[in-house]
Amino acid sequence: MSASWTIPTVAMAVDLAVLTVRAERLHVLLVNRGVEPYRGRLALPGGFLSTEDEDIDVAAERELAEETGLDASGLHLEQLRTYGAPGRDPRMRVVTVCYLAIMPDLPLPSAGGDADRARWVPVDRVLGRRRLLAFDHGQIIADAVDRARAKLEYTTLATAFCNPEFTISELRRVYEIVWSEELDARNFHRKVTGVDGFLVATGKRTSGNGGRPAVIYRRGPATVLHPPILRN
Amino acid sequence: MSASWTIPTVAMAVDLAVLTVRAERLHVLLVNRGVEPYRGRLALPGGFLSTEDEDIDVAAERELAEETGLDASGLHLEQLRTYGAPGRDPRMRVVTVCYLAIMPDLPLPSAGGDADRARWVPVDRVLGRRRLLAFDHGQIIADAVDRARAKLEYTTLATAFCNPEFTISELRRVYEIVWSEELDARNFHRKVTGVDGFLVATGKRTSGNGGRPAVIYRRGPATVLHPPILRN
DNA sequence: GCGCGTAATGGTCAGGTTGACGAAAACCGT
DNA sequence: ACGGTTTTCGTCAACCTGACCATTACGCGC
Numbered sequence: 001m002s003a004s005w006t007i008p009t010v011a012m013a014v015d016l017a018v019l020t021v022r023a024e025r026l027h028v029l030l031v032n033r034g035v036e037p038y039r040g041r042l043a044l045p046g047g048f049l050s051t052e053d054e055d056i057d058v059a060a061e062r063e064l065a066e067e068t069g070l071d072a073s074g075l076h077l078e079q080l081r082t083y084g085a086p087g088r089d090p091r092m093r094v095v096t097v098c099y100l101a102i103m104p105d106l107p108l109p110s111a112g113g114d115a116d117r118a119r120w121v122p123v124d125r126v127l128g129r130r131r132l133l134a135f136d137h138g139q140i141i142a143d144a145v146d147r148a149r150a151k152l153e154y155t156t157l158a159t160a161f162c163n164p165e166f167t168i169s170e171l172r173r174v175y176e177i178v179w180s181e182e183l184d185a186r187n188f189h190r191k192v193t194g195v196d197g198f199l200v201a202t203g204k205r206t207s208g209n210g211g212r213p214a215v216i217y218r219r220g221p222a223t224v225l226h227p228p229i230l231r232n
Numbered sequence: 233m234s235a236s237w238t239i240p241t242v243a244m245a246v247d248l249a250v251l252t253v254r255a256e257r258l259h260v261l262l263v264n265r266g267v268e269p270y271r272g273r274l275a276l277p278g279g280f281l282s283t284e285d286e287d288i289d290v291a292a293e294r295e296l297a298e299e300t301g302l303d304a305s306g307l308h309l310e311q312l313r314t315y316g317a318p319g320r321d322p323r324m325r326v327v328t329v330c331y332l333a334i335m336p337d338l339p340l341p342s343a344g345g346d347a348d349r350a351r352w353v354p355v356d357r358v359l360g361r362r363r364l365l366a367f368d369h370g371q372i373i374a375d376a377v378d379r380a381r382a383k384l385e386y387t388t389l390a391t392a393f394c395n396p397e398f399t400i401s402e403l404r405r406v407y408e409i410v411w412s413e414e415l416d417a418r419n420f421h422r423k424v425t426g427v428d429g430f431l432v433a434t435g436k437r438t439s440g441n442g443g444r445p446a447v448i449y450r451r452g453p454a455t456v457l458h459p460p461i462l463r464n
Numbered sequence: 465g466c467g468c469g470t471a472a473t474g475g476t477c478a479g480g481t482t483g484a485c486g487a488a489a490a491c492c493g494t
Numbered sequence: 495a496c497g498g499t500t501t502t503c504g505t506c507a508a509c510c511t512g513a514c515c516a517t518t519a520c521g522c523g524c
Contacts, residue, residue: 008284009241012316012327052240053325056316082314082329084244084288093285095244095327097314154386169472187512189473194510211471212519227510230459401501419483421502426481443500444490459481 010084013096014059015046015137016067017080017144020120021161021177022105027120028141029067030133037090038134042126044141045118046096060099067118069109076102076160080144088136100144102160149178154228156198159219167206167214168192168199179231191229197222242316245328246291247278247369248299249312249376252352253393253409254337259352260373261299262365269322270366274358276373277350278328292331299350301341308334308392312376320368332376334392381410386460388430391451399438399446400424400431411463423461429454 018029030042045067049059057079061072077099084095108118123145130138151157152175159166161174172188175181192198197220205213250261262274277299281291289311293304309331316327340350355377362370383389384407391398393406404420407413424430429452437445 007243008281008286010244010281010284011239012242049240049242052242053318054240055318056314056327079313081311082288084329086285086287095288095329097316097327167472184512184514185471186473186475186514191511193473206472206520208521209471210469210521212473214472227462228460399501416483416485417500418485418502418504423482425502438501439491441500442492442498444502446501 011048011092011094012056013046013048013094014056014063015044015083015096015098015140016060016064016101017044017098017141018064018068018101018103019123019144019148019161020103020105021174022120024173024177026123026145026178028123028126028144029118030121030126031067031118033134041134042121042132042137043134044098044137046098056097060097064099064101068103068106070103070106072101076100076157080140080147083136083140085136098140098144100147102148102157104161104163145178149231152178153230154225156219156222156225162219165202165204165216165218167216169214171199171217175229181231195222195225195227196220198225243280243324243326244288245278245280245326246288246295247276247315247328247330247372248292248296248333249276249330249373250296250300250333250335251355251376251380251393252335252337253406254352256405256409258355258377258410260355260358260376261350262353262358263299263350265366273366274353274364274369275366276330276369278330288329292329296331296333300335302335302338304333308332308389312372312379315368315372317368330372330376332379334380334389336393336395377410381463384410385462386457388451388454388457391430394451397434397436397448397450399448401446403431403449407461413463427454427457427459428452430457 016029020027020029029045031045033039033041033043046063047059049056050062054062060077060079064070064072064075064077078101080098080100082095082097086093088094108120123141126132126138127142127145132138133141148157158171158174158178161178162170168189169185171192172183172185175188176183199217200220202216202218204216206216207213248261252259252261261277263277265271265273265275278295279291281288282294286294292309292311296302296304296307296309312330312332314327314329318325320326340352355373358364358370359374359377365373380389390403390406390410393410394402400421401417403424404415404417407420408415431449432452434448434450436448438448439445
């Protein structure tokens, strides 16, 4: 390094891979890009830091709130990975810290006539056809889905896809849809009720589904599963 | 955002949490900081991007090679997490992408009379006393150790702590030291030899250790462990 | 009210895995 | 040759898993 070397700076962005289970499929929240580059393609919601000293976690929460119109508190939000290959944005050097968010299938407030509103897209529709996506967002979505699939095994992440109160069937559907794998209802029931701290019964029951009413549970204090629920 | 808003840029750094097992303890590679801020404290090796368009993965490999004097190829190197809280560096806004590196206990080429050379420090000596460390590096080391501990369960990461050829005992010592937990040698042997793709026998055997010679293995093609080796 | 379809939940049972530990194998040093 | 040491193989009970039958408890149509 010569004496004239100065510390390089880069544009700092955050992107969000927001996943949910909706209509029996895993979906990711995407926006239509209205500007170049990649105008017209689908992209992850996200953006640059709003000020030079905005915390990146705060920026992620802000973007999530802006894009979904929902309060980010209560939703699962974790850092996924940072993507910083030079050339990933043709305009300039951009390093983006990506976050994985998991939420239940809440109705997105469709406020404002904003044509570029975020919308849910089935993951399997975009993963096969990466040309639909801007930047390296196809790779990011693949990484996010991998992470989510893996974390269902050994953490209680699946409950983040559910409403605050849910049944064991609903939880099982989350596993089945995210993993694309059928699970035996009885064994699954035995397993999840056996892990302690995973589920807390509310005492309430469902009704009107044309079958035996299911006990309604709430998320328990556990965050890791011992033992894990393994895929095949 | 007003019309005069410009994209904020930040100084981009990479830091390395390099772990190894050495003298029956888990160690992390640290340097003595010779400059303010935090002069005199211990810090993770790392530094700013060398140019504005250096890839961050490449920067991590470069720093690793510079600090250890070793070729980074062949060593395990994965992104850990990005730390970007404002104020974590008192000089300016710095966002640092941290990497976790795992290596066997190779002798570090002590080339050059550089007083600030990297050296191995037992993890348990720094984790209790975070005041020894610069910036948020105490937290980063804690995160790195957590990640390593977790990945021993369900990946073949433990082999990255070993030389290319190793015995099952050596592998077991890695687990015991990283987890701070004793494992039964016979059950461990049965387990690791049962997972296929984990270990490949070389046909060679040890000698001169005052016991029955051990079969020497090499890392197999597997990267994930099915089933996992779980902690208690 | 009664049977039927449906979904939730409770069991059973064989097969596999784990943890605790005995024992044999194969070397070293003396 | 013998005791010490380390590796490797075996055994056995406890536990866990996957497959699957049975029971419970509802809504619905008649």
